[in-house]
Amino acid sequence: MTMRFFNTYSRKIEEFEPRDPAGHAVSIYTCGPTVYSRAHIGNFRAYIFEDLLQRHLELRGYKVHRVTNITDVDDKTIRGAREAKVPLTKFTEQFKKAFFEDAETLRIKRADEFPAATDQRYIDRMIEMIGELIARSLAYQADDKSVYFRINKFPNYGKLAHFDLAQLQSTGRVKHDEYDKEHIGDFALWKAWDEEDGDVKWDSPWGPGRPGWHIECSAMATALLGDQIDIHCGGVDNIFPHHEAEIAQSEGVTGKKFVRYWLHCAHLLVDGQKMAKSLGNFYTVPDILAKGYAGRELRYALLRVHYRVPLNFTWEGMKEARESLGRIDEWLQRLRQVAEKENVQRATPINREHASNIQRPTQQFEEALDDDLNISAALGFLFESIRETNRAMDQDEMDAATANAWLDWWKRINTVLDLELETEIAVPAEVTQLAEQRENARRQKNWKRSDQLRDQISALGWEVRDTKDGQKLTPLAAA
Numbered sequence: 057m058t059m060r061f062f063n064t065y066s067r068k069i070e071e072f073e074p075r076d077p078a079g080h081a082v083s084i085y086t087c088g089p090t091v092y093s094r095a096h097i098g099n100f101r102a103y104i105f106e107d108l109l110q111r112h113l114e115l116r117g118y119k120v121h122r123v124t125n126i127t128d129v130d131d132k133t134i135r136g137a138r139e140a141k142v143p144l145t146k147f148t149e150q151f152k153k154a155f156f157e158d159a160e161t162l163r164i165k166r167a168d169e170f171p172a173a174t175d176q177r178y179i180d181r182m183i184e185m186i187g188e189l190i191a192r193s194l195a196y197q198a199d200d201k202s203v204y205f206r207i208n209k210f211p212n213y214g215k216l217a218h219f220d221l222a223q224l225q226s227t228g229r230v231k232h233d234e235y236d237k238e239h240i241g242d243f244a245l246w247k248a249w250d251e252e253d254g255d256v257k258w259d260s261p262w263g264p265g266r267p268g269w270h271i272e273c274s275a276m277a278t279a280l281l282g283d284q285i286d287i288h289c290g291g292v293d294n295i296f297p298h299h300e301a302e303i304a305q306s307e308g309v310t311g312k313k314f315v316r317y318w319l320h321c322a323h324l325l326v327d328g329q330k331m332a333k334s335l336g337n338f339y340t341v342p343d344i345l346a347k348g349y350a351g352r353e354l355r356y357a358l359l360r361v362h363y364r365v366p367l368n369f370t371w372e373g374m375k376e377a378r379e380s381l382g383r384i385d386e387w388l389q390r391l392r393q394v395a396e397k398e399n400v401q402r403a404t405p406i407n408r409e410h411a412s413n414i415q416r417p418t419q420q421f422e423e424a425l426d427d428d429l430n431i432s433a434a435l436g437f438l439f440e441s442i443r444e445t446n447r448a449m450d451q452d453e454m455d456a457a458t459a460n461a462w463l464d465w466w467k468r469i470n471t472v473l474d475l476e477l478e479t480e481i482a483v484p485a486e487v488t489q490l491a492e493q494r495e496n497a498r499r500q501k502n503w504k505r506s507d508q509l510r511d512q513i514s515a516l517g518w519e520v521r522d523t524k525d526g527q528k529l530t531p532l533a534a535a
C-alpha cells in the first residue's frame with residue numbers, strides 16, 4: 057500500500073516515493089520552536105501532526121531520520137533577553153527546557169537531532185551559504201550593511217506560496233529601514249549588528265551581525281540531511297515567507313530540488329477564534345494540565361482532527377477527549393479479562409459464525425492513515441471496532457484467541473497513537489515484604505531498623521516515602 061500526501065508545492069495529492077533507491081530511508085525536516093516564550097497549544101498541534109507522520113511512516117516500515125531545529129536567535133529572542141536583562145543563552149535556555157518538557161508530556165517522539173541556530177557549526181554553514189549566494193548574484197549587501205536575497209534573480213520564487221512577485225510589490229508595506237533593498241520582497245540573510253543587539257553578534261565577511269531566520273533552517277537542514285530531503289513540515293503560517301525563502305536559499309546554493317514533499321498543518325483556533333493573549337484564550341500545555349487534564353488527553357484532542365483542517369479547541373472538546381480515552385481504557389480492560397479467561401470455563405460454546413465477523417482486526421485504520429494521514433477516519437474505524445467487539449463481549453461471544461488478536465492489533469496501532477493509560481508498575485513481593493517489616497519497625501519506634509530497611513528497599517530500586525496515608529513505594533528514577 058502506497059502512502060499519499062497533499063504536497064503544498066503542487067497543491068495535489070501525490071504518491072509518496074522517498075529518494076532512497078531502496079525505498080526505506082526517509083528524511084524529515086520540521087521547523088521547531090523559536091524559544092522566546094513557552095510554546096502554545098497551537099504550536100504543539102503542528103508538532104503532534106509531525107509526530108503522527110513519523111510514527112505512521114515507521115509503522116509502514118520506513119526508517120525515519122528527523123531533524124527539528126531550535127531557533128534561539130532572532131528579533132524576539134534578542135528583545136526578550138534585553139528586557140529580562142540576561143544574556144541571550146540564559147534567556148532561551150528556560151524555553152528550550154519547557155519545550156522538551158511539554159513535548160514529553162504530549163508523548164511526542166524526540167527528533168534524531170535538535171540543532172540550535174547559535175551553534176557555531178551552523179553559523180559557519182550559514183555564512184558559507186550566504187557567500188555562495190552572493191557569488192551567484194542571488195544576494196547582495198545593501199547600504200545598511202545587511203545582506204539580502206535578490207528574489208528577482210530566482211525565477212521559482214513564489215511557487216510554493218502560489219503567488220507572483222508583482223502582487224508582492226503592490227501590497228508590500230515599505231518600512232523605513234527597507235529603503236535599502238532593491239525589491240520590497242528581498243529578505244535578510246545576514247542582519248548587520250546594531251545597538252539593540254547588544255553583545256549578540258558573530259563575525260562575518262560582511263561585518264558583525266547575525267543570521268536571518270530563514271537561512272538558519274536552510275543551513276541546518278542541508279548540513280544534517282543533505283542537499284535534498286524527502287519531507288519538510290511546518291504550520292501553514294510558515295509557507296510564506298519562511299519556507300519560500302528556504303527553497304530559494306537552498307536551491308540557490310545547491311542547484312538541486314530541495315524538498316520532495318511539503319506538508320503543512322492548519323491553524324488551531326480556540327472557541328472559534330484565533331488564539332491571542334489579549335483575548336484570554338491563549339493556552340500552554342501547563343495551562344491545560346492545571347485544569348486537571350492529562351498529557352494524553354490533550355494529545356488526543358490535538359491529534360483527532362485531520363491536519364489540513366483547522367482545529368477548534370474547546371473545553372467541551374477536552375471532555376470528549378477524556379470520554380473517548382475512557383472508552384479505549386475500558387475496552388482494553390475487558391479484552392484483557394477475556395484474553396485471560398480459559399475457554400473451558402465457558403457455560404455456552406461460542407457462536408462461531410458471529411465470532412468470525414469480529415475475529416480479524418481491521419486494516420482500515422492503517423489504510424486511512426496512508427491516505428494523507430486521515431486520522432479522523434482511522435479513529436472512526438477504531439471506535440467502530442470497539443463498539444462491535446464490546447457487543448460481542450456483552451453476549452459472551454468472544455474467545456481468548458480473538459481477544460488476544462485485538463490486543464495485538466491495539467498494540468500495533470498504539471505505536472502510532474500512543475494514547476494508552478500508563479499502568480502503575482507492580483511492586484515486587486520482596487519489596488512489599490521489606491516495606492511491611494519497616495512499618496512494624498516504625499510502629500516499635502525502632503528508627504535504626506527502619507533506616508536499614510529503607511536502604512535495602514532502595515538497593516532493590518525502590519523509594520519508600522512516609523505520607524499521612526502510610527508508606528508509598530515508587531520506582532527510583534533510572535540514573
Ligand SMILES: [Zn+2]
Pocket residue numbers: 086087088273298
Ligand atoms: Zn524553519
